[in-house]
Amino acid sequence: MSRKGISDKVAVIGMGCTRFAEHWDKSVDDLLVDAAYEAFADAGIEPADIEAAWLGTMISGYAGITLSGPLKTQFIPVTRVENMCATGSEAFRNACYAVASGAYDIVLAIGVEKLKDSGFSGLNSPKPPSDGTAPNFSAPASFSFLAPAYFEKYGLSAKQGREVLSRIAWKNHYNGSLNPKAQYRNEVPMEKISNSPMVAAPLGIMDCSGVADGAAAAIIVRTEDAHKYRKDPMYVKALSIAAGPGDGRLRQDFDFTSIKENVISSQAAYREAGIKDPRKEISMAEVHDCFTPTELVIYEDLGFSERGQGWKDVLNGVFELGGELPVNPDGGLKSFGHPIGASGLRMLYEMYLQFQGRAGKRQLDNPKIGLTHNLGGTPMQCVSFVSIVGKELS
Amino acid sequence: MKGIISYGAYIPYNRLQRKKIGEFFGKAAHRGEKAVAGYDEDSVSMGVEAALDCLHGTNSQEIDAVYFATTSAPYKEKGSVSTIAAALQLKENVRGIEATSSLRSGTSAMLAANEFEQTLVIASDCRTGAPTGQNEQWFGDGAASFLIGHGSEVIANIIDASSVQGEVVSEWRSQTDSFTQNWEERLGSTVFLKQVKEVVTPFLEKNNCTADAINKVIISGPGTRAHTQAASAVGFQKNQIQDPLFDSVGAAGNAHAPMMLVSALEEAKPGDKLLVVAFAEGLDVMLLEVTEAISRLAKRKGVQGYLTVKNDQTSYSDYLKWRNLLEIEPPRRPETDRPSAPALYRGYHQNLSFTGSKCRNCGTPQFPKQRICTQCQVKDEMDDYRFVGQSAKVMTYTLDHLAASPAPPMIVAVVDFDKGGRIICEVTDCHPKEIEIGMNVEMTFRRLYEAGGISNYFWKARPIRQKESV
Incomplete structure (x- = not known):
């Protein structure tokens, strides 16, 4: 018998999310206060009700005091967590387990990142001292390895491949255009995406997620307490994370058309949530579309598409708002923006809004089961997080 | 008798056509092209590549000493022999020293090799001439390497060798100079000619040899013409003079004569006699006789191999950037941290x-x-x-x-x-x-x-x- 897991043990009763944007006029403190107080108001609680908090940030501050300072929490435990781009999900995961254990009744999970203060485009993370021999390539470069490898394996011409990647970015921009909190709220024509300036060939700038500042927060309680706060909480069905041993850097059997961490983490989540056929049973998903080929590979890794068929599903519109399994209805990292520590919680925020029928123009038709997928690292080696959340108890 | 057991060379992939320099400054240029080290190359990296070419198929653990000859070491203080020894996986107790400063340190290092040991000599240079100057056009980058020892594997015996020290300030670069300086070219060429006349003829006579018995003379002097004059003055015909690689590589500092010697060995047949004359504040002279073993030498890239593989479209602006001769806007990325x-x-x-x-x-x-x-x-x-x-x-x-x-x-x-x-x-x-x-x-x-x-x-x-x- 597998481990018991967390299915239906905890629920989210309040959430908040700032707009993700180039917030030149907002500090880390401002973003934390805005997201936290939106969540408090949404849950109908006072800040002092929070018994413990988990703060996710990759590069915007150290220790729990990064949160307790601006919020003036009164000496409650605050833990700062970091798991690269999956940091926000990791804060949520830790908070859920703490509540499930019975140690706390009501906790806050919050993620924040301030990327636009560095003066550099893209993500620049501080590196520990090293011998300096590893090539210093960029984040888009490491994910762009996926594209030629995928095209080669499944026989796509460069032109076909380009169309598939552009369609993914086009979809996410379209979805983002319907979302007032997204960083980019404009539709972008396919042609413009396909001809955008090269960043890490074959990826252009329009294949990359938005570099943004932002924060997102969730209030978590045990399921039996949830209805004290609201009638429509979001239930946690599964939480899973897989940290990879670095096969992609070392082993020739890693072929850059699949990220094993994704496969393992999603399968564990499906087991925990009792999902047999993800494509049919899941109503919607927010996945880690840091770069367009990542989303393509994720479809197959998560079992949304058969191996080698993901690109056809893209072209058939399977993952678009009106499709069989809408992916990134809020615009995803591409259009909503990617403030590292906040993104995992932002994904959950969209699930929460959709379940409650609060997703505005992008509202899906009565979704029941949602999936969030958040990846930290590179295709060669990463942490991959998958959650399953639901509108109803099983 | 000691001799050359193996040889190797390295010429960087990038070649700069001299006319591009001329076009940039709106003035006449020498003909041909020069080899230029890429942004990721220097005398150490080129030297290692030449040595790898030289050691192709030999056991590097048997090498007793390594001499690294260069006028363009990466450090003024801190050696590079240990870098090279590690890169080539030489044995831990290999002796080694850097022969620096002199433009004939390559040939001098060959002469310093002990007969009853295996010595790896690496001559490598990457000099930068000041923009608009003659040196900028003339200098090229490259490296050569020889394994010196004795026994049946020797492909060319060093029959005899001689050196003379003759102080002259003709070409120099001080501790603080960025570029090589030259006295009026006539001084260097006159002194060179005099030294060649005084040394080469008696040297050949001592070895019962005459100029016409030499198959190739590998002669490296100051400037672009002095070597021909000096060779003629001691009785050599034009067809005996080894191609100085000016049109294809340029003057590769202390590696110049060693690279020419590699070229000569690539064409040599058993029994051929080669004379090496390398100048810099005096002369190193070497008489070599090629043996039957040369026909058994494993194929390698050498000068010939590296000459044929090139990017001859290197732009002058790239060259300026790679040599840090042009201050440019830094990339909008964090600066590279020094390694720990x-x-x-x-x-x-x-x-x-x-x-x-x-x-x-x-x-x-x-x-x-x-x-x-x-x-x-x-x-x-x-x-x-x-x-x-x-x-x-x-x-x-x-x-x-x-x-x-x-x-x-x-x-x-x-x-x-x-x-x-x-x-x-x-x-x-x-x-x-x-x-x-x-x-x-x-x-x-x-x-x-x-x-x-x-x-x-x-x-x-x-x-x-x-x-x-x-």
């Missing part, structure tokens, strides 16, 4: 000799060295495993326009070795349009960057091109 000296120290064996590990349990090669096997997860069951010289292919790649690189886009590839093992590394000496999945590549020793005054050496992949494959 303790981390370098721990990694030298692995990183300089490109040695990974191979699992005793499942046989999987891996780089960098692992304690727990990536394949079977067995702990501490690894043997050292060297990847240098192994063929490999590009599994996937990217052209990174965002990464800070002196020659953007940075080409990064996932490289799978044909006998197992993978590395993700930069691809150098490669045009972005050339790279493709399945491309054959080999590892080449490079200076990744200099940060905080520390030169960081490691390996990159480069395409194996048809013409240079051995």
Whole structure:
């Protein structure tokens, strides 16, 4: 018998999310206060009700005091967590387990990142001292390895491949255009995406997620307490994370058309949530579309598409708002923006809004089961997080 | 009698056509092209490549001494012999010294080799002439290497050698000078001519030899013409004078005469006599006789091989940037941190000799060295495993326009070795349009960057091109 897991043990009763944007006029403190107080108001609680908090940030501050300072929490435990781009999900995961254990009744999970203060485009993370021999390539470069490898394996011409990647970015921009909190709220024509300036060939700038500042927060309680706060909480069905041993850097059997961490983490989540056929049973998903080929590979890794068929599903519109399994209805990292520590919680925020029928123009038709997928690292080696959340108890 | 057992050479892939320099400044230029070190090359990296070419098929553990001759060492204080010894995986107690400053330190190092030992001589130079000057056009970059010893494997015996010290200030670069300075060229050429006349004829007579019995004279003097004058003055015909490589490489400092000697050996037949005359504040003179063993020498790239593989479209602006002669806007990325000296120290064996590990349990090669096997997860069951010289292919790649690189886009590839093992590394000496999945590549020793005054050496992949494959 597998481990018991967390299915239906905890629920989210309040959430908040700032707009993700180039917030030149907002500090880390401002973003934390805005997201936290939106969540408090949404849950109908006072800040002092929070018994413990988990703060996710990759590069915007150290220790729990990064949160307790601006919020003036009164000496409650605050833990700062970091798991690269999956940091926000990791804060949520830790908070859920703490509540499930019975140690706390009501906790806050919050993620924040301030990327636009560095003066550099893209993500620049501080590196520990090293011998300096590893090539210093960029984040888009490491994910762009996926594209030629995928095209080669499944026989796509460069032109076909380009169309598939552009369609993914086009979809996410379209979805983002319907979302007032997204960083980019404009539709972008396919042609413009396909001809955008090269960043890490074959990826252009329009294949990359938005570099943004932002924060997102969730209030978590045990399921039996949830209805004290609201009638429509979001239930946690599964939480899973897989940290990879670095096969992609070392082993020739890693072929850059699949990220094993994704496969393992999603399968564990499906087991925990009792999902047999993800494509049919899941109503919607927010996945880690840091770069367009990542989303393509994720479809197959998560079992949304058969191996080698993901690109056809893209072209058939399977993952678009009106499709069989809408992916990134809020615009995803591409259009909503990617403030590292906040993104995992932002994904959950969209699930929460959709379940409650609060997703505005992008509202899906009565979704029941949602999936969030958040990846930290590179295709060669990463942490991959998958959650399953639901509108109803099983 | 000591002699040359093996030779090798290295010429950087990038060639600058001299007319491009002339066009930039709106003035006349010399003909031909010069070899220019890429942004990731220096005298040490080129020297290692030449030595690898020289040691192809020999046991580097049998080498007793290594002499590194250069006027363009990466450091004024801190040696490079230990870098080179590690890169070539020479034995730990190999003796070594750097022969620096003199433009004939390459030939002098050959003369210093002991007969009853195996000595690896590496002559490598990467000098920079001041923009608009004669030297800028004339100087080229390159390296040559010889294994010197005795016995039946000797391909050319050094029958006799002679040196003369003759002080003159003709070409110099002080501790603080960025560029080489020259006195009026007539001074150097006159002194050179005088020394050649005084030394060469008696030297040949002493060896019962005359100019017409010499197949090739490898003569390196000041300027572009003095060597021909001096050779004629002591009785050599034009067809006896070894091509000075001016049109294809340029004057490669102390590596000039050694590279010409490699060229001569590439054409030589058993019984041929070669005379080497190298000038710089005096002369080194060497008489060599080629032996039957030369026909058994394994094929190598050498000067001929490296000359044929080139990018002759290098722009003058790239050259200026690579040599830090042009102050440019820095890339909008954080500056490269200097490498951690303790981390370098721990990694030298692995990183300089490109040695990974191979699992005793499942046989999987891996780089960098692992304690727990990536394949079977067995702990501490690894043997050292060297990847240098192994063929490999590009599994996937990217052209990174965002990464800070002196020659953007940075080409990064996932490289799978044909006998197992993978590395993700930069691809150098490669045009972005050339790279493709399945491309054959080999590892080449490079200076990744200099940060905080520390030169960081490691390996990159480069395409194996048809013409240079051995």
